[in-house]
Amino acid sequence: MAVIRQLVPWALAQCVKLLLLLAAVSVASFGLMELSPIDPVQAYIGADMMRVSAEQREAIAAYWGLDQPPIEQFGRWLTSLLQGDMGTSMIYRTPVTEVLAEKFTASMWLMGTAWLLSGLLGFGAGVLAAMKEGSWLDRVIQWVCYTLASTPSFWLAIMLLLAFSVWLGWLPVGLGTPAGVLREEVSIADRLHHMILPVLTLSVVGISAIALHTREKLIEVLHSDYVLYARAQGERGLLLVWRHGLRNIALPAVSLQFASFSELFGGAVLAEQVFAYPGLGQATVEAGLRGDVPLLLGIVLFSTVFVFCGNMTADMLYRILDPRTREVKA
Amino acid sequence: MALLEVNDLSISFEQSAGWLRQRYIPVLHQLQLTVDAGEVVAVLGASGAGKSLLAHAILGILPSHARITGEMTYRGERLTPQRQAALRGMDIALVPQSVAYLDPLMPVGEQVRHAVKQGNKRERQRESFRLYRLGEEVERRYPFQLSGGMARRVLVAAATASGARLIIADEPTPGLDPDVMREALGRFRELADVGCGVLLISHDIASALTVADRIAVMYAGTVVEIARAADFAGDGTALRHPYTRALWQALPQNGFVPLPGEPPQLGERPHACAFASRCSAATDACLHEQPPVRELRRGLVRCVHAS
Ligand code: SF4
Numbered sequence: 210m211a212v213i214r215q216l217v218p219w220a221l222a223q224c225v226k227l228l229l230l231l232a233a234v235s236v237a238s239f240g241l242m243e244l245s246p247i248d249p250v251q252a253y254i255g256a257d258m259m260r261v262s263a264e265q266r267e268a269i270a271a272y273w274g275l276d277q278p279p280i281e282q283f284g285r286w287l288t289s290l291l292q293g294d295m296g297t298s299m300i301y302r303t304p305v306t307e308v309l310a311e312k313f314t315a316s317m318w319l320m321g322t323a324w325l326l327s328g329l330l331g332f333g334a335g336v337l338a339a340m341k342e343g344s345w346l347d348r349v350i351q352w353v354c355y356t357l358a359s360t361p362s363f364w365l366a367i368m369l370l371l372a373f374s375v376w377l378g379w380l381p382v383g384l385g386t387p388a389g390v391l392r393e394e395v396s397i398a399d400r401l402h403h404m405i406l407p408v409l410t411l412s413v414v415g416i417s418a419i420a421l422h423t424r425e426k427l428i429e430v431l432h433s434d435y436v437l438y439a440r441a442q443g444e445r446g447l448l449l450v451w452r453h454g455l456r457n458i459a460l461p462a463v464s465l466q467f468a469s470f471s472e473l474f475g476g477a478v479l480a481e482q483v484f485a486y487p488g489l490g491q492a493t494v495e496a497g498l499r500g501d502v503p504l505l506l507g508i509v510l511f512s513t514v515f516v517f518c519g520n521m522t523a524d525m526l527y528r529i530l531d532p533r534t535r536e537v538k539a
Numbered sequence: 540m541a542l543l544e545v546n547d548l549s550i551s552f553e554q555s556a557g558w559l560r561q562r563y564i565p566v567l568h569q570l571q572l573t574v575d576a577g578e579v580v581a582v583l584g585a586s587g588a589g590k591s592l593l594a595h596a597i598l599g600i601l602p603s604h605a606r607i608t609g610e611m612t613y614r615g616e617r618l619t620p621q622r623q624a625a626l627r628g629m630d631i632a633l634v635p636q637s638v639a640y641l642d643p644l645m646p647v648g649e650q651v652r653h654a655v656k657q658g659n660k661r662e663r664q665r666e667s668f669r670l671y672r673l674g675e676e677v678e679r680r681y682p683f684q685l686s687g688g689m690a691r692r693v694l695v696a697a698a699t700a701s702g703a704r705l706i707i708a709d710e711p712t713p714g715l716d717p718d719v720m721r722e723a724l725g726r727f728r729e730l731a732d733v734g735c736g737v738l739l740i741s742h743d744i745a746s747a748l749t750v751a752d753r754i755a756v757m758y759a760g761t762v763v764e765i766a767r768a769a770d771f772a773g774d775g776t777a778l779r780h781p782y783t784r785a786l787w788q789a790l791p792q793n794g795f796v797p798l799p800g801e802p803p804q805l806g807e808r809p810h811a812c813a814f815a816s817r818c819s820a821a822t823d824a825c826l827h828e829q830p831p832v833r834e835l836r837r838g839l840v841r842c843v844h845a846s
Contacts, residue, residue: 434635434640435643437595438633441628441632441633442628442633442653442701443627443628443629452642452645452653532644532681533681
């Protein structure tokens with residue numbers, strides 16, 4: 210009960226924070242799009258530029274409301290947003306909510322798998338390295354982590370692509386589904402097959418942070434007074450790590466993983482771009498390059514909420530699970 | 540037969556000095572000590588004299604780069620690493636200094652139950668909690684929810700519940716309320732009175748003398764004197780070593796005579812009496828080698844001039 214009583218005011222404060230954040234983020238993104246040299250009408254028409262008359266262009270601009278002053282455009286967007294309408298994407302010509310739903314579903318599989326995979330692998334590698342601190346295994350794990358951490362993910366993606374798709378030919382070069390196959394005929398196996406490389410790239414991005422963090426935390430715990438005491442009581446080996454180690458490092462590790470949603474999202478943008486995976490990341494790049502303001506704003510708002518939820522979950526886990534942040538029952 | 544006997548114990552730490560070369564940093568030198576069942580032996584010394592190293596060496600929980608020579612026996616049996624692993628927590632228990640030695644995320648009842656090695660864990664834990672006036676609700680508390688005195692009692696309760704015969708106790712953290720301190724030390728006396736041997740690590744003569752039968756005084760990595768508690772009386776003439784006498788005379792009730800100088804750093808192999816630079820009785824004879832241990836008036840001393 211005490212936990213809940215403490216949590217309510219905190220949750221309310223978080224909501225206010227989120228609203229302010231969303232407001233700031235949308236104003237900033239809108240402003241940036243206004244300042245960008247991309248002419249949305251031109252981007253929309255594309256190569257047909259020569260064959261479209263000035264009148265037609267104006268008609269298009271009027272259709273999208275682009276002929277109005279920026280403040281008014283923003284005002285209209287905001288009013289309809291408050292009514293639950295995020296507008297219509299200019300490039301996909303469908304409501305932004307629909308685009309978001311579709312793209313996010315695709316990305317979610319990618320990001321979710323990568324998130325779990327990097328979390329588990331990273332945690333495992335960190336625990337292993339810490340338990341064998343100073344050994345060659347520890348050194349190899351650290352070396353790999355530092356190397357991965359300093360590898361640009363798009364470069365890694367290209368390398369993986371070259372190795373597995375071009376040279377070995379085991380995996381498809383890109384896209385979320387086989388080319389030339391109808392949507393209804395795409396099997397789950399096909400989808401999985403196409404996900405392997407993007408997931409791999411994206412996982413690798415996250416592994417080193419969690420592994421190095423876990424290693425450091427566990428080493429700290431293993432050198433702590435309470436582990437010394439546990440050893441003095443005859444505990445040792447795996448049992449000791451299980452009882453005192455994991456208990457003390459699991460929470461920070463899980464929190465870190467939740468707090469890494471922004472890196473995950475950033476990584477997804479790059480990975481999806483390289484593998485032409487039709488997810489939210491790729492839609493972000495498209496929307497930006499082609500001046501699709503409603504879609505871009507939609508994505509920005511959505512990803513803000515997404516990252517915010519990750520951070521909030523991280524914070525909340527501590528509040529609920531760590532006895533030290535609970536009320537002292539004296 | 541002594542419960543614990545430590546003979547000629549030396550410890551050094553291996554340190555790599557460049558490629559493939561190792562240096563050994565000596566920290567404890569040829570240390571002697573015995574603890575009998577039913578007695579409290581206080582190990583007294585300034586911080587850095589090597590008291591906790593001694594405790595960890597007996598338990599066999601020194602870091603892996605420690606090199607140990609000499610001999611330790613428990614009830615007449617050699618304490619090999621295997622033997623230590625078997626006895627740790629079973630026959631030999633550690634009572635740490637403070638609540639920081641408890642796992643911060645585990646309820647204390649559970650931690651005490653882990654300490655129980657024989658019999659029904661929950662029953663033994665409850666029993667020892669009752670013995671130390673710890674209510675059942677304390678079981679579910681986390682270390683941070685305990686008061687200083689309660690934490691002490693939990694730590695002693697863990698040692699009692701383990702059923703160990705030899706208790707190695709670190710003196711409670713200084714700064715504890717004096718009543719709590721007295722109570723905490725009194726617990727060790729009680730444990731000795733029911734037949735345990737207690738090795739009490741302390742840096743405060745006055746409090747150690749309230750419970751100890753014998754006092755081992757450490758200086759710069761070795762035991763320089765083992766005295767009976769009764770020897771600490773009057774102006775300290777019954778004491779054997781100049782350092783012990785200086786400690787005794789530095790107490791407020793004994794004249795508050797300060798001892799000038801600083802103890803040497805650990806890490807030097809003794810080629811002379813380590814106390815020589817601060818000793819008013821030092822002569823050339825003191826500088827040749829580390830003075831050998833001698834028996835003197837039912838105690839031990841490591842000083843060439845002691846009589
Ligand atoms: S051996 Fe010499 S220097 Fe050392 S304590 Fe005895 S008298 Fe002092």
